[in-house]
Amino acid sequence: MNANEYDVIIIGGGITGAGTQRDCAMRGLRTLLIERSDIATGATGRNHGLLHSGARYAVNDAESAEECIKENMILKRIASHCIDETDGLFITLPEDDLSYQQVFVDSCRKAGIGAEIIDPDLARRLEPSVNPDLIGAVRVPDGSVDPFRLCAANMLDAKLHGGQVRLHSEVTGFIREGDAICGVRTRNRISGECEEFRAPVIVNACGIWGQHIAELAGVKVGMFPAKGALLIFAHRVNNMVINRCRKPSNADILVPGDTVCVIGTTSTRIPFEECDHVAVTPDEVTLLITEGAKLAPSLSSTRILRAYAGVRPLVSADNDPSGRNISRGIVCLDHETRDGLKGFITITGGKLMTYRLMAEMATDAVCRKLNVDKPCRTAETPLPGSEERSYEAVARKIWEKPSMAQKAAAARMGTSASRIRTGDRSDEALICECEEVSVGEINDAIDRLEVSSLTDLRRRTRVGMGTCQGEFCACRAAGLLAKAHGCVERERGDLVDFMRERWKGNFPIGWGDTMREAEYTQWVYKHVLGL
Amino acid sequence: MKFNSVIIGGGLAGLVAGISLQKEGLSTAIISTGQNALHFFSGSFESLREPAPRIAELFSEAGIGIHYSEGVRLMPLGTFREAALSLDDVSIFPTSHFARKALIVGVTGYQDFFGSFLAEGLEKKGIQCRLRNFSLPELDTFRQSAGEMRSVQIAPILDRVWESAVREIRVLLKDEDAVILPQIFGFQDISVPGKIRREIPAKVVFAGTMPPSVPGIRTQRLLKRRYETLGGTYLAGDEALSAHVHKGTVHSIVTKNLDSHYLEADNFILASGGFFSKGMKSNPFQILEPVFGLDVEFASDRNDWYDPDFMKDQPYMGYGVRTDSSLRAIAGGEMMENLFAVGSILGGTRPELGSGAGLAIRSALAAVDEILKTGKR
Numbered sequence A: 001m002n003a004n005e006y007d008v009i010i011i012g013g014g015i016t017g018a019g020t021q022r023d024c025a026m027r028g029l030r031t032l033l034i035e036r037s038d039i040a041t042g043a044t045g046r047n048h049g050l051l052h053s054g055a056r057y058a059v060n061d062a063e064s065a066e067e068c069i070k071e072n073m074i075l076k077r078i079a080s081h082c083i084d085e086t087d088g089l090f091i092t093l094p095e096d097d098l099s100y101q102q103v104f105v106d107s108c109r110k111a112g113i114g115a116e117i118i119d120p121d122l123a124r125r126l127e128p129s130v131n132p133d134l135i136g137a138v139r140v141p142d143g144s145v146d147p148f149r150l151c152a153a154n155m156l157d158a159k160l161h162g163g164q165v166r167l168h169s170e171v172t173g174f175i176r177e178g179d180a181i182c183g184v185r186t187r188n189r190i191s192g193e194c195e196e197f198r199a200p201v202i203v204n205a206c207g208i209w210g211q212h213i214a215e216l217a218g219v220k221v222g223m224f225p226a227k228g229a230l231l232i233f234a235h236r237v238n239n240m241v242i243n244r245c246r247k248p249s250n251a252d253i254l255v256p257g258d259t260v261c262v263i264g265t266t267s268t269r270i271p272f273e274e275c276d277h278v279a280v281t282p283d284e285v286t287l288l289i290t291e292g293a294k295l296a297p298s299l300s301s302t303r304i305l306r307a308y309a310g311v312r313p314l315v316s317a318d319n320d321p322s323g324r325n326i327s328r329g330i331v332c333l334d335h336e337t338r339d340g341l342k343g344f345i346t347i348t349g350g351k352l353m354t355y356r357l358m359a360e361m362a363t364d365a366v367c368r369k370l371n372v373d374k375p376c377r378t379a380e381t382p383l384p385g386s387e388e389r390s391y392e393a394v395a396r397k398i399w400e401k402p403s404m405a406q407k408a409a410a411a412r413m414g415t416s417a418s419r420i421r422t423g424d425r426s427d428e429a430l431i432c433e434c435e436e437v438s439v440g441e442i443n444d445a446i447d448r449l450e451v452s453s454l455t456d457l458r459r460r461t462r463v464g465m466g467t468c469q470g471e472f473c474a475c476r477a478a479g480l481l482a483k484a485h486g487c488v489e490r491e492r493g494d495l496v497d498f499m500r501e502r503w504k505g506n507f508p509i510g511w512g513d514t515m516r517e518a519e520y521t522q523w524v525y526k527h528v529l530g531l
Numbered sequence B: 001m002k003f004n005s006v007i008i009g010g011g012l013a014g015l016v017a018g019i020s021l022q023k024e025g026l027s028t029a030i031i032s033t034g035q036n037a038l039h040f041f042s043g044s045f046e047s048l049r050e051p052a053p054r055i056a057e058l059f060s061e062a063g064i065g066i067h068y069s070e071g072v073r074l075m076p077l078g079t080f081r082e083a084a085l086s087l088d089d090v091s092i093f094p095t096s097h098f099a100r101k102a103l104i105v106g107v108t109g110y111q112d113f114f115g116s117f118l119a120e121g122l123e124k125k126g127i128q129c130r131l132r133n134f135s136l137p138e139l140d141t142f143r144q145s146a147g148e149m150r151s152v153q154i155a156p157i158l159d160r161v162w163e164s165a166v167r168e169i170r171v172l173l174k175d176e177d178a179v180i181l182p183q184i185f186g187f188q189d190i191s192v193p194g195k196i197r198r199e200i201p202a203k204v205v206f207a208g209t210m211p212p213s214v215p216g217i218r219t220q221r222l223l224k225r226r227y228e229t230l231g232g233t234y235l236a237g238d239e240a241l242s243a244h245v246h247k248g249t250v251h252s253i254v255t256k257n258l259d260s261h262y263l264e265a266d267n268f269i270l271a272s273g274g275f276f277s278k279g280m281k282s283n284p285f286q287i288l289e290p291v292f293g294l295d296v297e298f299a300s301d302r303n304d305w306y307d308p309d310f311m312k313d314q315p316y317m318g319y320g321v322r323t324d325s326s327l328r329a330i331a332g333g334e335m336m337e338n339l340f341a342v343g344s345i346l347g348g349t350r351p352e353l354g355s356g357a358g359l360a361i362r363s364a365l366a367a368v369d370e371i372l373k374t375g376k377r
Helices: A014-025 A061-078 A100-111 A120-126 A147-160 A209-217 A274-277 A282-295 A297-301 A336-339 A352-370 A391-400 A405-420 A439-448 A454-461 A471-487 A488-508 A510-527 B014-023 B053-061 B115-124 B137-144 B151-172 B192-199 B216-230 B354-374
Strands: A006-010 A029-034 A089-093 A116-118 A136-142 A143-145 A164-165 A169-178 A182-189 A194-198 A200-202 A221-232 A241-244 A255-256 A260-264 A304-314 A330-334 A346-349 A430-432 B002-010 B027-031 B072-074 B080-082 B085-087 B099-107 B126-135 B178-182 B203-207 B233-235 B240-246 B250-256 B261-270 B330-331 B333-341
Touching: A006 A014, A006 A182, A014 A147, A014 A346, A014 A352, A029 A147, A061 A100, A061 A143, A061 A352, A089 A120, A100 A116, A100 A136, A116 A120, A136 A182, A143 A255, A147 A164, A147 A352, A147 A454, A169 A194, A169 A209, A182 A200, A200 A221, A200 A352, A209 A221, A209 A274, A209 A304, A209 A346, A221 A274, A221 A282, A221 B137, A241 A282, A260 A282, A282 A297, A282 A304, A282 A488, A282 B330, A304 A346, A304 A488, A304 B333, A330 A336, A330 A352, A330 B250, A336 A346, A405 A439, A430 A439, A430 A471, A439 A454, A439 A471, A454 A488, A454 B233, A471 A488, A471 B151, A488 A510, A488 B115, B002 B014, B014 B027, B014 B053, B014 B216, B014 B354, B027 B261, B053 B354, B072 B085, B072 B115, B072 B233, B099 B115, B115 B178, B126 B151, B137 B151, B151 B178, B151 B192, B151 B216, B192 B203, B216 B233, B250 B333, B261 B354, B333 B354
Parallel strands: A006 A029, A006 A200, A029 A164, A089 A241, A200 A346, B002 B027, B002 B261, B027 B233, B099 B126, B099 B178, B178 B203, B261 B333
Antiparallel strands: A089 A136, A116 A136, A169 A182, A182 A194, A221 A260, A221 A304, A241 A255, A255 A260, A330 A346, B072 B080, B240 B250, B250 B261, B330 B333
16 A cells, blocks of 8 residues: 555545544544644634534524534533633623524524523623623523633544644645545645655545635535634633624624634625735624624723624535535535535535534544445544643643643643653743743643644644744744744744734734834834844 | 923933033033833944044944944845944944855854854855854853843853853864854943954954844943933933923923922923834824924824835834924924924934834934024023
8 A cells, every 4th residue: 555545545634634533543444634724723713612502503594503502511521621601691782682582592493502591690700891782682602612722622632543634735726536536745845855655445534625726626515715704802701601692793792712802804805816815894893892892891991802704605605606506514425426426525515513523524524435334423532632621620630730831721721731751841831821832731732743844833722823023033033933843944934924913913903002012012023133 | 399300201312412412511401211122232322334523423422432334234034134333232234245264153042043044044145154152150040040141140240251252163163254143232331242253263243133232222321321421310110290381381390209399491302212112102093292292293084104014114113203394293283492302202203214123213413403592401
């Protein structure tokens, strides 16, 4: 057997691709995942990080609501180190119709979502940041999920089951034999190296970029890019997710996550050319702040850390390339039955919340093609790091008297935190003070999680995601990466790229304290450090 | 409380103005919020070269050694920049090939000195480099708490135990003709960098670190001491809130701590800095000067405040308060008779005065001259 031959190749290193690789690998298949950039660079890393209870969809889309609550309960079991079980509120404000509340609660219950009407006074006590003018509140099992961590844990588990990963490799074409796809050609975007990989089944899990990959394979999947803009605030203003109890609209979800909170989103159709460079406009920023302050009034005076946008992969639901019927549901296409093209599957649509189910559907389709009869076990098997539910218990097991930074590491890595090298005191030195990330944790990410740049490192460890946006930690982390990769010159360029990337999300909200911090950062990097 | 001049801002510009006025026998007060740009000073006065005699005298009387020669200086990430007027800590070389072999020595656990970057930069210039760290038992307490290995925490210790540090470095030194050390020596005791240079049998180069800047904070303290020795009143931790202005003349300043006691003066100098120092503030719609409401030049469309590329010059960093040619500030289109704007609050509105530390010193001295020439004494 050739080293470049696999049972299945998955294209796309977002949560769907990583989840699919994990499922395939757990069913004994030899897998390869190919990603043109880094993990979680598309919609996976550019959303709220909301662990939906399904309540948001209960009234209008019962099927999605049911999927969400089932997956919600599964993820709390298998991905506990990526999840914060905060619960959520759906609040009714004076300008909203209170009669919607009953319809909402009935629909939730029908879908199997525990929704409980609570007294507005109790809501104010449970969540002090909530708009005190609220006239109604419903408590639901919403939560927050770190999509970067979730994606990395799936990729890591796939690797532990023998899976291989090629990051920064772009698919440039397919290898065909008659009416079957039997391999891909790739080009590494860093080294320029071209390679070929073969497998009897190839899964297209590229989100909005899936349309392009399908075109390369010679089939058509009609997709519709919808941009969603979000803002990150520099404080964790709320401890529970806050939603509006009304028909879903713009900027009506506020999600706490780690040390910050996120308000979103908008929905705007954009042309395909913009998918790689989505930018947040001043109008979107204004809308997000105005609507966000209705959920939690203190947002209007809270520092904004960053603006960002993602692109939802909306698909025509009924296989109709014209797209008259757009769905947010899961779409799994077997191109053999649909288009007469053997060995090619597209898995798309869906949500971060339902990635595991999507992966199960795609893997079932792969197994049917390969005549493999193995059951899916991803709903019961914890991801690496999630074997234990309480991070404080994890920290106490690893360290006798865990420090704040060690507790933070346990919260990020779960039981995998035991892998952090200790003993040498310099491993305990902090690189990122905002998020309390140590030298040891960064070196662990470099060793195990395929890090080629500071931006990759940020997705895996949260370095540079905190209040200072990389101002203090970027140089320090660059020093470690330079050592690991043995190339300072490349690292200096990487540092420039990293600061550029951080600035992209800062300048749309560049006023007040953000401008202060930006002036400081620009001065230090250009004039003091001499970058 | 009445002074000849009240200066808002205790950074480089404010202190240079205060020292110069006190030397002329005028009574002054400086209102300082605390941190200023000297806390992230590179050690070189950007846009200044050979110092004018009065600048040389001012620094020498404050006990601060400065020097200039044609050449280059080594930056913390291993690049070279053209020389500028520099503190004695900062070495200026005629060419970037200043040694054959260099030993780069960091402190174990201290992350803010970028040895591998320096080595790469130096090796490109043909200087062979070796990287080593030293550790001292006196620094162990810091290492136990991972967040505390920062320049300002370890520098006071190194002032006391610099001789042990030199011993460690001498053990590491082989046939190198240059030793590169982080700029974390001489925090309180200014003689330490010179002593280290004498005790190590090689050319000693102090390279910059991530802020806080040890030489910058030392410079700030020495200037402040000189100012107070001359009889100046330094109000640390206070903040100018608003001003009483009548017909284009400022009468007094209201501060946070002095409550109903206004600071009265014949002249006022606004040296409150840029955005970081809160000399200028911004909201989504405008950029403003908060104490006097001075006119600020900025683009009306916020999208024009920034360049999307981090590495390009940012328009907002050039924004500053409007003045006439004598640095008298302008509010509502009207010149303020006795209010002078100096330092980075000028932004890029007065390019002939330079930028950074050069702008701070030049504009402060220009305002002082204007007060001596035309102001009330």
